[in-house]
Each structure stands twice: as C-alpha cells, then as structure tokens.
Amino acid sequence: MATEEKTKEIKAKLRNAVIQYDEDASKEAAQQALNEGVDANDAIFNGLVSGMEEVGRLFEAQEYFVPEMLMCADALYAGLDILKPHVKQLDLGVKGSVVIGTVEGDVHDIGKNIVKMMFDVAGFTVYDLGRDVPLDKFVQEQMKTDSDLVCLSAMMTTTMTGMKKVIDDLRAKNPNVKIMLGGAPVSQDVADKYGADGYAKDASNALKDAINMVSSLKKLKDEAEAKKKAK
Amino acid sequence: MKTSLRRELLDHGATVVGFADLRGFLSGEISHLGRAVSIGVDRRLNEDTLSLLVKLEKRAVRFLKARGHRTLAIPPDSDRRKGTFISKLYSLFNHKMAATSAGLGWIGKNGLLINIDHGPRLSLGTVLTDAPIRPDIPMEYGLCGGCILCTEHCPSKAITGAEWSRSAPFVELVRLSACRSHKATKRATDGKPNCGLCINICPYGRKEANADCGMRNAE
Numbered sequence: 279m280a281t282e283e284k285t286k287e288i289k290a291k292l293r294n295a296v297i298q299y300d301e302d303a304s305k306e307a308a309q310q311a312l313n314e315g316v317d318a319n320d321a322i323f324n325g326l327v328s329g330m331e332e333v334g335r336l337f338e339a340q341e342y343f344v345p346e347m348l349m350c351a352d353a354l355y356a357g358l359d360i361l362k363p364h365v366k367q368l369d370l371g372v373k374g375s376v377v378i379g380t381v382e383g384d385v386h387d388i389g390k391n392i393v394k395m396m397f398d399v400a401g402f403t404v405y406d407l408g409r410d411v412p413l414d415k416f417v418q419e420q421m422k423t424d425s426d427l428v429c430l431s432a433m434m435t436t437t438m439t440g441m442k443k444v445i446d447d448l449r450a451k452n453p454n455v456k457i458m459l460g461g462a463p464v465s466q467d468v469a470d471k472y473g474a475d476g477y478a479k480d481a482s483n484a485l486k487d488a489i490n491m492v493s494s495l496k497k498l499k500d501e502a503e504a505k506k507k508a509k
Numbered sequence: 510m511k512t513s514l515r516r517e518l519l520d521h522g523a524t525v526v527g528f529a530d531l532r533g534f535l536s537g538e539i540s541h542l543g544r545a546v547s548i549g550v551d552r553r554l555n556e557d558t559l560s561l562l563v564k565l566e567k568r569a570v571r572f573l574k575a576r577g578h579r580t581l582a583i584p585p586d587s588d589r590r591k592g593t594f595i596s597k598l599y600s601l602f603n604h605k606m607a608a609t610s611a612g613l614g615w616i617g618k619n620g621l622l623i624n625i626d627h628g629p630r631l632s633l634g635t636v637l638t639d640a641p642i643r644p645d646i647p648m649e650y651g652l653c654g655g656c657i658l659c660t661e662h663c664p665s666k667a668i669t670g671a672e673w674s675r676s677a678p679f680v681e682l683v684r685l686s687a688c689r690s691h692k693a694t695k696r697a698t699d700g701k702p703n704c705g706l707c708i709n710i711c712p713y714g715r716k717e718a719n720a721d722c723g724m725r726n727a728e
Contacts, residue, residue, distance in 0.1 A: 298574065302567075344538045345581050348594035355593075388597055395594075 285316050289325040292357055296329030297336075299349035301356040308360035318364040326354050326361075327399055344388075351392055358399060376427040377419045379407030380461075381440040386433035389460060393429060393478070402427075413440050417447045420455060430474075432461040442472045449473065511642050514546065514572050521568060522561050524551040524627060527611025530644035531637075534610070536601045542581050542637035544644065546573075547604070547611040549624065549631035551714075559585050562634040569636045578640035585634040604633040609675065611644070615651040616673035619659040619707035620683040625652065628714030629707070650674045659707040665691030668707065 288311045295304035304326075311321040333350040336342040342350070378394050380387045387409040397404050405423050407415055420428055428448060432438040441459060448455050458476035459469050469477035515526045525548075532543035548565050552558040566582040573580045584590055587599035605622045609615055613631070614624035621629040651673045660668045667687035671680045688704075696702040709715075 300574075343541055345542065345595065345598055346579065348598065349581070351594045388594065391594060 284314055285320070288314060288316055289321060289328075292321060292325030293329035293332070295357065296326055296350050296354050297332050299346060299353050301349075301353045304353040304357035305360060308357040311361065312364060318361045319366065322358065322361055322365065322399060326357050330354055330396075330399075347392075348388070351395055354399070355395065375403040375405065375423055375425040376429060377405045377407065377416060377423065377425045378429040378431075379411040379416060380409040380431045380433075381416075381437050381444065382410060382413050383440065384432050384434055384437040384461075385409045386461075387431070389433075390429070390431040393431075393460060413444050413447070416444045417451060420448060421451060426454070427456045427458065429458045429460065431459075432463065435463040438463045438468070441474075445472050445474060510576065510640070514569065514642075517572060518546075518548060518565055518569060521565060522550065523548050523565050524631060525549040525613050525624060527608065527613040527645045528642045529607050529610035529612075529647065531607065531610055534606070535637075538598055539581060539601060539637060542579060542639050544638050544640060544642050545607040545611065546636040546638065546642070547608045547613055548634045548636070549608065549613055549622075549627070550634075551627045551630055552632065558632045562632055566634050566636050573636070573638050573640050576640065578638050581637040583635045583637065585632055602635070602637070604635050606678075607635045608633055610647045612646045612648055615648045615653075616682065617651060617659070617711065617713075618653050618657070618670055618672065618682060619663075619668055619711065621708065621711075623651070623653070623711065623713050626714055628711045630714055647675065649676075656712065658710045658712065662706050662710045663688075664704065664706060667691065 288307055291307035292304065292311065295301075295307055307325070308321070311318070311325070330350065333342060333347060337347050376397050378390060378397070380390050390409070394404055394406055403423075403425075405419055405425060407419060416428060416430070419425075428444075430441045430444060432441060438461065441464075445457055448457060456476070457474045458478070459472070459474045460478040464477060466477050511528060515528075518526045527547045527549075529545040529547060530543065531545050532540075535543065546569050548562060548569070550558050550562050550565070552561075562585040566584065570580045570582050581595075581598075583599055583602050583604065585604070587596070587602070587604075590596045590599065605616060608622050608631075614622045617623040617629060619629065622631060622633065623629050624631050653672060657670060660670045665687045667684045669681055669684065671682055673680065673682060692702050692704055695704060
C-alpha cells in the first residue's frame with residue numbers, strides 16, 4: 279500500500295492529466311497508481327473524475343471549448359481503461375444500469391457519448407444503443423435489461439418529437455422507469471410536457487449534470503460505507 | 510518562439526515546418542485555435558512516417574503547452590482514427606489547407622500538396638494552437654504551369670486539369686469517384702489498392718530528375 283503522500287501525489291497527477299488533456303500522462307499516472315497499490319476507486323473518483331469536474335467548471339466559465347473538453351474526456355478514458363479492471367464493485371445501494379441512445383433520425387452523439395462516459399465512470403452498466411436508434415428499440419432494451427434509467431438524446435427539433443413516443447411507451451410498460459432527456463432543442467418545458475424525470479440543457483450541461491450525478495453517487499457511496507461501519 | 514519550435518521539429522526528423530494563421534477559416538468548434546503548425550515528412554506513406562509525424566506532433570504540443578498555450582493535434586491519418594471523442598472533430602479540418610496557408614506548397618492538378626523541393630511526397634500533420642505565432646507567407650496560386658503529366662498518366666482519367674488557387678478552393682481537381690473506382694478495381698485484380706501514379710510522375714522533387722539519379726540506378 280502506498281503512503282498517504284504518494285497516493286495524494288498520484289491522484290494529483292491523474293487530475294492534472296485530465297485537466298491538461300494529456301493522454302500519455304493519464305496512462306502513466308494510472309499505471310503508477312496500480313504499481314504503488316493505490317485503490318482504483320479512489321484513483322478514479324478523487325483523481326480522474328475530480329479532474330473532469332474542474333474541466334466542467336472551466337467549460338462553463340468559457341475557459342475551455344468543445345475540443346478541449348473532448349480531449350479531456352479522452353484523457354480520462356485513457357486512465358480509466360487501465361484502472362477499471364481493478365475496481366472493486368461499488369456498493370451504491372442503487373441498481374446501476376442505464377439504457378442510452380440518440381433517437382431515430384438523429385446522428386449527433388457527441389453529447390450522448392460524454393454522458394455515457396460519466397455513467398461508465400460511476401460504475402453503471404451502460405447499454406449504449408448508439409445513434410439513430412429506432413424508437414421501439416428503447417422500450418425493448420429497457421424490458422430486456424430491466425434498467426431503471428433511460429437516457430434519450432436528440433439534436434434536432436424534428437427528431438425530438440420521437441422522444442414523446444418513447445416516453446409514453448416506456449410509461450405504459452413500466453411506470454417506475456426514470457427517464458432523462460438531453461440535446462440542443464430540449465428544454466425543461468419540453469421535458470415536463472413529455473413527462474420525463476430529468477433534463478440536461480445541452481452538451482455542457484449534460485456533462486455538468488452527469489458530474490453532479492457522479493458526485494451524488496459518491497455521496498451515496500460514502501453513506502453506504504458509513505452505514506456499513508455503523509453496523 | 511517560432512524559430513526555436515521550427516528548429517526543434519526539424520532537428521527531430523521533420524522535412525518542412527510551416528506556420529499559418531487560419532483565423533476566420535476554421536469552423537466554429539475549433540475557431541479559437543487560430544494558428545497552425547504544419548509539419549511535413551518526406552517519405553512514402555508507411556507506419557514509420559505516421560509514427561514519426563505523431564511523435565513530432567507530440568513534441569510540438571509539449572513545446573506549446575509548456576509555454577501556456579492550448580493545442581489540438583490532428584493526427585496524419587485522422588480519417589482512420591475512430592473511437593475517441595476528439596476524432597469526431599477531425600473531419601472539420603484539412604491538413605492541405607493548413608499547409609498551403611503556411612506556405613509549404615500548393616495544391617497540384619492531382620489534388621495533392623506539392624512542395625517545391627519535395628513534390629507530392631510529403632506526409633502532413635498539423636497542430637492547432639492559440640499561440641500568437643507570426644505566420645509564414647501563404648501560397649496563393651499553384652506552380653504547376655503547363656505541366657499535364659499527371660493528367661495524362663492517370664489511368665482512370667480522374668484528373669480534370671483544373672488549377673487550384675486560394676481564391677477558388679472548391680474547383681474540382683480530381684473526380685474522386687473515378688479515382689476510387691480505379692483503386693477498387695486494382696484491389697480486386699492484384700490485391701494492391703494503391704495507384705500513386707500521379708505522385709510518382711510529378712516532376713517536382715522527383716529523385717530521377719536530380720543529380721543523384723546514379724545512386725538510384727545503383728540500387
């Protein structure tokens with residue numbers, strides 16, 4: 279087991295690698311974390327994800343733009359690929375599976391992929407349907423995998439209307455499923471009108487929401503651990 | 510900064526290095542990275558050339574980042590890079606456009622970048638940055654002149670013979686469908702998809718045309 283100081287240093291390296299969108303540094307630091315015996319969960323959440331949170335903030339402050347954010351996400355994935363096999367299953371107290379996709383007629387999936395990445399990091403099982411997904415497929419996949427979260431993305435007003443159908447179908451089959459919407463033409467009003475549970479304004483807010491989600495998951499995780507200790 | 514970066518890249522294997530000011534010519538997503546470092550390596554397109562170019566790009570990225578600038582390296586084989594987030598943006602960008610803007614050459618009748626010393630035999634990589642580098646003088650017109658060697662030798666008659674200039678960048682130089690179908694036929698008959706006649710025939714930078722032709726014959 280690594281000393282506390284060393285652990286801290288490695289986590290800072292991971293964090294900086296993501297912020298500086300340096301894939302090589304991210305891989306190197308992730309490998310170092312494994313060699314030094316740093317807990318993989320700790321390295322991911324307090325290293326990589328903490329870096330991505332800062333990136334989200336920089337993006338919101340218009341300090342970073344789309345290319346930087348995408349490169350940061352790539353750097354995060356580079357480190358994550360190395361660390362992930364060593365992650366112990368998180369005990370989050372929630373069933374972590376989600377169906378995600380861009381609705382029929384729409385091929386814009388950058389935002390969706392970033393949201394997917396954050397779910398990946400959070401330890402969810404992600405069933406990515408990809409882009410231009412036939413509307414029935416969402417319902418089928420949800421039934422098949424019994425996921426409790428469905429995320430729909432659309433970048434155009436013409437394809438956005440497809441979301442309503444998916445939501446209605448999902449609700450008819452399974453009233454308990456949670457549904458999140460994202461994409462440029464979607465607004466809180468639309469989400470309310472369509473009967474969705476959650477909404478992200480655009481790619482940047484989807485990222486922010488995903489980060490919030492991961493942060494709250496972290497909280498859940500801490501609580502779960504605290505409970506375990508109390509027992 | 511410009512001179513030392515150019516020096517460093519040339520020292521580590523780059524054949525030519527140019528700097529371009531692309532402000533106003535880039536699509537919205539990448540428009541804040543208005544300067545380009547265009548790197549050319551003179552070799553046939555093979556794994557070594559690509560890995561050397563990638564290494565040079567990393568070197569340029571490190572150099573610029575160390576001085577507090579942002580960078581976006583576009584790999585030489587950007588069309589084949591899939592699966593990363595940033596690869597979605599590669600299609601917004603054109604290496605040849607950066608290279609002509611950096612004065613490394615012009616677009617020949619064969620649709621390739623022609624460098625005056627190395628002809629169409631350069632592989633290109635580009636690093637976009639927001640560093641305020643003083644740009645080199647861009648090429649405005651092609652220097653192909655009356656030469657129609659590539660037009661005549663093209664087995665699929667794909668080369669239209671039109672001339673490129675910066676003011677008319679969308680003139681059709683090569684009928685891509687004809688070129689592509691020829692390559693497909695070639696792949697089906699002898700297994701090699703590459704044609705490359707328009708590269709070999711170009712007199713700019715051709716080895717046979719130079720004094721060292723004796724060396725080539727000896728090989």
